[in-house]
Amino acid sequence: MNIITISREFGSGGRELGKRIADILGYSYYDREIITAIAEKHDYDENYVENMLESKFPFTMPITYGRTFSYTDATGQQAIQLMSTQYKLLREFASKGNCVIVGRSANIILEEFDPLNIFVYADMESKMKRCRERAPENENLKDSELKRRIRQIDSGRAKHQKFLTDQKWGAKEGYHLCINTSGLDIKAMSPVIADYAKGYFEKR
Amino acid sequence: MNIITISREFGSGGRELGKRIADILGYSYYDREIITAIAEKHDYDENYVENMLESKFPFTMPITYGRTFSYTDATGQQAIQLMSTQYKLLREFASKGNCVIVGRSANIILEEFDPLNIFVYADMESKMKRCRERAPENENLKDSELKRRIRQIDSGRAKHQKFLTDQKWGAKEGYHLCINTSGLDIKAMSPVIADYAKGYFEKR
Numbered sequence: 022m023n024i025i026t027i028s029r030e031f032g033s034g035g036r037e038l039g040k041r042i043a044d045i046l047g048y049s050y051y052d053r054e055i056i057t058a059i060a061e062k063h064d065y066d067e068n069y070v071e072n073m074l075e076s077k078f079p080f081t082m083p084i085t086y087g088r089t090f091s092y093t094d095a096t097g098q099q100a101i102q103l104m105s106t107q108y109k110l111l112r113e114f115a116s117k118g119n120c121v122i123v124g125r126s127a128n129i130i131l132e133e134f135d136p137l138n139i140f141v142y143a144d145m146e147s148k149m150k151r152c153r154e155r156a157p158e159n160e161n162l163k164d165s166e167l168k169r170r171i172r173q174i175d176s177g178r179a180k181h182q183k184f185l186t187d188q189k190w191g192a193k194e195g196y197h198l199c200i201n202t203s204g205l206d207i208k209a210m211s212p213v214i215a216d217y218a219k220g221y222f223e224k225r
Numbered sequence: 226m227n228i229i230t231i232s233r234e235f236g237s238g239g240r241e242l243g244k245r246i247a248d249i250l251g252y253s254y255y256d257r258e259i260i261t262a263i264a265e266k267h268d269y270d271e272n273y274v275e276n277m278l279e280s281k282f283p284f285t286m287p288i289t290y291g292r293t294f295s296y297t298d299a300t301g302q303q304a305i306q307l308m309s310t311q312y313k314l315l316r317e318f319a320s321k322g323n324c325v326i327v328g329r330s331a332n333i334i335l336e337e338f339d340p341l342n343i344f345v346y347a348d349m350e351s352k353m354k355r356c357r358e359r360a361p362e363n364e365n366l367k368d369s370e371l372k373r374r375i376r377q378i379d380s381g382r383a384k385h386q387k388f389l390t391d392q393k394w395g396a397k398e399g400y401h402l403c404i405n406t407s408g409l410d411i412k413a414m415s416p417v418i419a420d421y422a423k424g425y426f427e428k429r
Binding site: 194196197201205210 | 417
């Protein structure tokens with residue numbers, strides 16, 4: 022089974038890259054699908070699930086008593102439950118066949134599937150440009166607000182991963198390939214990156 | 226002018242990758258050639274130049290007096306002189322035509338040539354394996370000694386770059402592509418990475 026995980030800074034175009042690679046290679050693609058599946062399983066709203074797994078999660082870190090841990094509130098317990106469902110679903114998806122999975126700490130959760138882990142990043146200027154191009158028409162964030170939002174989302178992702186592993190989110194040692202998309206034409210470069218993945222899986 | 230710079234951890238195979246990419250693309254290749262040229266220019270021994278620019282250099286950091294700085298010893302002054310020659314030679318090489326340059330902080334020194342900056346790294350196990358395969362027959366370093374040597378050389382490289390810029394050696398933000406060669410077949414992957422470079426230069 023060839024699994025490609027894409028971890029990415031918000032606004033770096035990692036999602037677009039992942040989707041394009043999956044299309045080129047004929048792999049399944051999972052991104053939002055994971056949130057939808059978790060929400061369905063628990064009969065929760067998708068936004069609630071997303072919020073719990075990303076921005077809310079870090080506020081509910083466990084308190085450790087020896088080798089067991091407990092949570093201070095119900096929200097924390099719910100977050101753990103969602104994480105556990107996510108864990109199971111990711112492994113279910115990965116077992117089905119070749120795929121590209123964007124986000125969700127899949128690089129860590131699917132470690133034993135020996136995935137190709139890609140990290141996608143860009144400088145702040147490129148990320149802001151990308152966010153502006155894709156923002157809803159009525160969104161009028163100031164530059165400073167947009168920057169803060171980008172940092173906040175990435176910080177949520179980093180904390181999400183920190184819950185699962187000591188390996189730091191975005192530290193190159195944890196990935197096979199780190200791609201800086203600043204000024205990069207993602208559409209034009211996707212076939213080359215797909216080739217990299219193909220070569221990687223053939224030779225390992 | 227298309228310039229590719231390769232920064233690399235010792236033992237990661239960055240030199241091999243750089244040479245192969247240069248061959249595939251028909252670019253000039255500079256590595257040891259730079260040391261040779263500096264040595265010739267000053268009529269010094271090559272090993273002395275290399276030693277001064279790598280391992281010795283960090284021990285002779287300047288003391289700053291306001292906006293000027295002075296050196297505490299003659300070795301420091303000589304190191305500065307060699308750095309300055311290296312700076313001029315790198316720009317001379319880069320001006321001649323498309324090339325791949327390995328090491329020598331070329332990513333920083335040639336910034337205005339808008340190079341494609343690649344960082345090559347690997348886990349310690351892979352680096353040690355690579356070093357053992359390439360070591361002279363009579364070299365019998367213990368694992369701990371080899372590890373220390375690898376770290377020492379990389380630390381020299383990091384300090385060399387630190388003298389030129391605030392941008393941290395090996396921090397992914399300073400590179401366009403970071404390639405983890407652990408378990409990677411460099412020969413097999415070089416054409417794909419050469420394609421990446423070609424695509425990068427075509428689209429920028």
